[in-house]
Amino acid sequence: MHISEGILSAPVLITGVSLTATAVGYGLKKMDYKQMPKVAILSSVFFVASLIHVPLGPSSVHLILNGVTGVLLGWSAFPAILVALALQGVLFQFGGITTLGVNTFNMALPAIICFYLFNRGVRSENNFIVLILAFVCGFLAVLLSGVMVAAALVFTGEPFIQAAKLVIIAHLPVMILEGVLTAFCIGFLRKVRPEILNV
Amino acid sequence: MKNKPYLILIFIFLIIIMMDVSAFAHKVNIFAYVDGDKVYTESYFNDGKKCVDSKIEVFDNQGNKLLEGLTDEDGMFSFEIPSEDVIDGGLKVVLTASMGHRAEYIIPANELRGVTGLIKEKIEERVSAVSPEVYLLDLKEIQSIIENTLDEKLKPIIGEMREIKKSQEDWISPTEIIGGIGYIIGIFGIIAYFLSRKK
Numbered sequence A: 001m002h003i004s005e006g007i008l009s010a011p012v013l014i015t016g017v018s019l020t021a022t023a024v025g026y027g028l029k030k031m032d033y034k035q036m037p038k039v040a041i042l043s044s045v046f047f048v049a050s051l052i053h054v055p056l057g058p059s060s061v062h063l064i065l066n067g068v069t070g071v072l073l074g075w076s077a078f079p080a081i082l083v084a085l086a087l088q089g090v091l092f093q094f095g096g097i098t099t100l101g102v103n104t105f106n107m108a109l110p111a112i113i114c115f116y117l118f119n120r121g122v123r124s125e126n127n128f129i130v131l132i133l134a135f136v137c138g139f140l141a142v143l144l145s146g147v148m149v150a151a152a153l154v155f156t157g158e159p160f161i162q163a164a165k166l167v168i169i170a171h172l173p174v175m176i177l178e179g180v181l182t183a184f185c186i187g188f189l190r191k192v193r194p195e196i197l198n199v
Numbered sequence B: 001m002k003n004k005p006y007l008i009l010i011f012i013f014l015i016i017i018m019m020d021v022s023a024f025a026h027k028v029n030i031f032a033y034v035d036g037d038k039v040y041t042e043s044y045f046n047d048g049k050k051c052v053d054s055k056i057e058v059f060d061n062q063g064n065k066l067l068e069g070l071t072d073e074d075g076m077f078s079f080e081i082p083s084e085d086v087i088d089g090g091l092k093v094v095l096t097a098s099m100g101h102r103a104e105y106i107i108p109a110n111e112l113r114g115v116t117g118l119i120k121e122k123i124e125e126r127v128s129a130v131s132p133e134v135y136l137l138d139l140k141e142i143q144s145i146i147e148n149t150l151d152e153k154l155k156p157i158i159g160e161m162r163e164i165k166k167s168q169e170d171w172i173s174p175t176e177i178i179g180g181i182g183y184i185i186g187i188f189g190i191i192a193y194f195l196s197r198k199k
Helices: A010-030 A033-049 A066-092 A100-118 A127-154 A160-192 B004-018 B109-115 B117-130 B133-170 B174-198
Strands: B028-035 B038-045 B055-060 B065-070 B076-080 B091-097 B101-107
Touching (some): A010 A066, A033 B174, A066 B174, B028 B133, B038 B101
Antiparallel strands (some): B038 B076, B055 B065, B055 B091, B091 B101
16 A cells, blocks of 8 residues: 555645644654553554565555554554654665655554544453454554545546545455454453553 | 563564565566567566556656556566667656556666667678678678577576566565664664653
8 A cells, every 4th residue: 555656746745744744743742752662563563564465355465554553552653654664665665755744644544543433442341342343443444544545546647436446445355354463463462461552 | 561572572573474575565566678679568566466457658768758558467568669769768667556556667778779779780880891792691691690599598598687687676685674673663762762851
């Protein structure tokens, strides 16, 4: 879901950069330095996740893990994802430097949305509810990212419905896999280290 | 508190072990080579999936579009080298695949000329210098014999070089991954330092 350099028009890129800058600033302001290790670890996980290719479906796709990043980090997800994407761009040539703003926003906004939607839910007492909500969280984050990528591409002349369909169908296996992974991850953390779930 | 980072580090290393580093990445590649008077291009995602029905555009070094076309089901697209007066420098081949992926490949001028221009010029020069018409046939015959033999002998070597060039582009080394994680920890370490000084 990394949009490459040279695809998007200047207004889209600039909007992406300014929105991301604002959100990252807010994220940093809200971030407590005691949370830093957690943010760094999840940023690393996000960084590595894009190397895990999902060999299902019609196109070439990989894990994203923005759902679990969002629900564990809240607003700190913005700096975490920005750093991870910047390094992916520099080291692996995924996406690019000019598209960093747009790509960060596309991945991190769904993470924040998932945080607000599922923040309470995944900390509930009922084990079953937690797992279901975690699954939906992982699933929805990728879905929303797909919609946002499609929205960014609209300005390049691709019709929205067509672009969205393509992105979402390609990512359907990823959505399901991420749902399962998020459920597994939250379930595991809940048993082993419940304090990590507190934002 | 003691073994929390420890557990998550194990999780990250499990992820690293799980993937086959060289193949799983997420960007598109385009690779072009000259053979005879045609340019052949191959387009594929890093995991080896071919880009089907993707748009290929060819530009000269001034940025004028010369031609465009779609890749076939093997991700291949070929076109004849435009005549000499159109291409002054190299050619730029741009691939636009679905979901905001884009890649380009520049064919340097000497590679193109080697095939179309220079050789012909050289023969003609030599011929006119020697002048008697008898030589003309002989020289051309010899030329074509040499070319054919060379083509045949060099074919496996050229093929191998293509593979090497390709794999170099695709390769993501473990050093880069570990290095990237190192950067992330470092960056958040610095942020943590400044945040902790403020408070």
